Amino acid sequence: MTFSKSNGLRITALVLRIVLGAVFVYAAWLKLRDPWQMFAMSIDSYQLLPMWAVRVVARTLPWVEVLLGILLITGFWLRASATAVSLMLLVFFSLIVRAWAKGMEISCGCFGPGEAISWKTMLRDGSLLAAALFVAAASLIRPRKAA
């Protein structure tokens, strides 16, 4: 049995999507164990959304993360979930870079409260984004199974 390049890519994509899914579920759990206002304060510190939107996002985003995390781990609706996760991480990464570039000394809010934005935050979120894009690309170029 030979270990082909496509097999290697497939295994890499499988490992990455399970890791990404676990990271999403873990991040959601850290937010959901605290009162929703804690996450809302982190979102508000980015000074981007009106208060009504801050409240909506703080109450719903962790549940979306749970859903996407489970979909990634199980592999159901993989194309849609991997694309959604990539878009979400692209938004998160852009917001973090923007805050850092503006010199905003704020909490990231990524994994619960108390993490100030730094180069480590950007490195971590950039890596997650790269992994998500890889998983999304792998799922999109994978041939559909015949019905």
Place this chain on the structure above:
Amino acid sequence: MKLFALALALLLPSMAAAPDIMGNAFGNPNAPITMELFSDFQCPACKNLHENALPELMREFVTPGKVYLIQRYFPLQGHPYGLISAQYVCAASRVGKFEQASNILFATQPVWSANGQVEQTVDSVLTPTEAKKVKSLINDPDVQAQIQHDVLEGRGVPVTQTPTILVTHGIRRYPIAGLTDYGLLRSFLNDLLKK
């Protein structure tokens, strides 16, 4: 950084005997919620919180006995007058002028941050006798120890930026960094009080 840690370690024995709170705590110590506010007098976000959210917090939660508020000293190393301003306020608390000293420092923050006149600023809210006493207390071991105690408390949270509020309700602790909206804090505290 290592030198700073070493200096803190050398101060530990004196800090063990340091009073935790002196003049910087407000409200009922038996309140269901304890809130510790870690701030630096030279930090603009701390000024914002002190002038906008704190008065409402005092009126709605601290004065009615729902929240016990402890204002902790957390001078940041990047602020050249952060430590000296904390020392003056801590010394002023020994003559019963914590609020007056902290209010004037936050109100005139841009001025003394530029010209370095911390002593003159604090003196403006003290009588000549109090000013003399405060000046003599600046390097008092108890004053130094209280500030170092608060810094260590903050590092244990950990405080990564100022202002940071540590809310304690029962056995749960909630660190809130960089508060921007008082409405969210009010909603959060009210939800905790219902539990």
